[in-house]
Amino acid sequence: MKILHTSDWHLGRTLYNQQRYEEFEAFLLWLGKLIHAEAVDILLISGDVFDTRTPSHRAQALYYRFLCEMAQGSCRHVVVTGGNHDSASFLNAPREILHALNVHVVGEVTGSPEDEILILHAGKKDDGNGESAFPDTAVICAVPFLKDRDVRVSEAGESADDKQASLLAGIRKHYAEVSVLAEKKRSLLAAEAQKPERAFPLIVMGHLFAAGGKSVEGDGVRDLYVGSLAHVSADIFPESADYVALGHLHSAQKVGGSDFVRYSGSPLAMGFGETRREKSVCLVTFGDSGPALSLVPVPVFQKLERIQGGWDGIAGRIAELSLGASDAWLEVLYTGKELMGDLRQALDEAVKGSSMSILCVKNRQISEQILEKGRAEETLADLDVQEVFDRCLEAHGIPEDQRADLQQDFSEILFALAEEGRPVS
Structure with missing residues (x-):
């Protein structure tokens, strides 16, 4: 059998x-x-x-x-x-x-x-x-x-x-x-x-x-x-x-x-x-x-590729994939020291003419620059639900001695949502 x-x-x-x-x-x-x-x-x-x-x-x-x-x-x-x-x-x-x-x-x-x-x-x-x-x-x-x-x-x-x-x-x-x-x-x-x-x-x-x-x-x-x-x-x-x-x-x-x-x-x-x-x-x-x-x-039916690093490394890897006629979906995480405000435009140009698609771009350099200036503008995709809740507690000035109970209540809400298969992020 x-x-x-x-x-x-x-x-x-x-x-x-x-x-x-x-x-x-x-x-x-x-x-x-x-x-x-x-x-x-x-x-x-x-x-x-x-x-x-x-x-x-x-x-x-x-x-x-x-x-x-x-x-x-x-x-x-x-x-x-x-x-x-x-x-x-x-x-x-x-x-x-x-x-x-x-x-x-x-x-x-x-x-x-x-x-x-x-x-x-x-x-x-x-x-x-x-x-x-x-x-x-x-x-x-x-x-x-x-x-x-x-x-x-x-x-x-x-x-x-x-x-x-x-x-x-x-x-x-x-x-x-x-x-x-x-x-x-x-x-x-x-x-x-x-x-x-x-x-x-x-x-x-x-x-x-x-x-x-x-x-x-x-x-x-x-x-x-x-x-x-x-x-x-x-x-x-x-x-x-x-x-x-x-x-x-x-x-x-x-x-x-x-x-x-x-x-x-x-x-x-x-x-x-x-x-x-x-x-x-x-x-x-x-x-x-x-x-x-x-x-x-199980065969790979759609190739996924995560590319991380500075611009030279990212561009080099995209060029390698292009030479191999790759149709990969890409997630790009830019961690270079040089500030690149036009990162998405540069990436679109790099994959132009290929069969690759860029599904997500994360520019950590810009995030760090913004944080240093006190104007954090991260997207929700950069945070998990617990981090969002913790930041809300901090933003509203909730005293430390009250946070533990609120965090436990929040965990129980997430638990109930997970049981029902509902999105929590």
């Missing part, structure tokens, strides 16, 4: 307002070919299918067209779980129709762990042609993104520490309940088939920030939890799990030192901070000796 683990497609996402539909379409075309070539039985999508709760018609078309192609191909099942960017109601709306195509959608928790457990057969039962009466079968714990209200009850007067402890305890309890029920179902399958339990892989899906996971600047991740509320420990996943397919972090990585507890990462670079990171999907093959993992590199 072969399972392919992906996550964080973020269909419809833009980069500095640049549309990326051609990239998404190219990725899905490549993914479909890979699934066919590798004879993948089950495709897992661990949350954040879309970038917003109200995806565009074009993003929706890409999603549904791909699912229809999977239904017509060799892939037996697709499992989709909701992420913090997704609208659970939107994902769930066509669930019954998609189920007829062997596409299983779990957009949100329902209150019953049973609804998050899938028993999926990778082959057909005996039809008289000699096929096994006990086909390859996997037990899937399809756990979507867990919102605060899904796993705990708010109480009046509770402190931030109380909220944190209650939230983490609720997440742990939820995974434990789903896992225990899944283990019982696997035991029944093994007894019926008179096979060892490991013949029926137990796979856990999740969309959260597990302790030990890493993100990088510019990868587009908005922390699932803010500040000290951030990370759940990896031991919430059952030891009996043969593979844990995680979503939320955009860098492919293993968690807790285990090759089989993994973030697949986003298939496309979500920001210029990821330009040097190879993207991949996780192909897991289950055999008699247990699971075997291979990471399949």
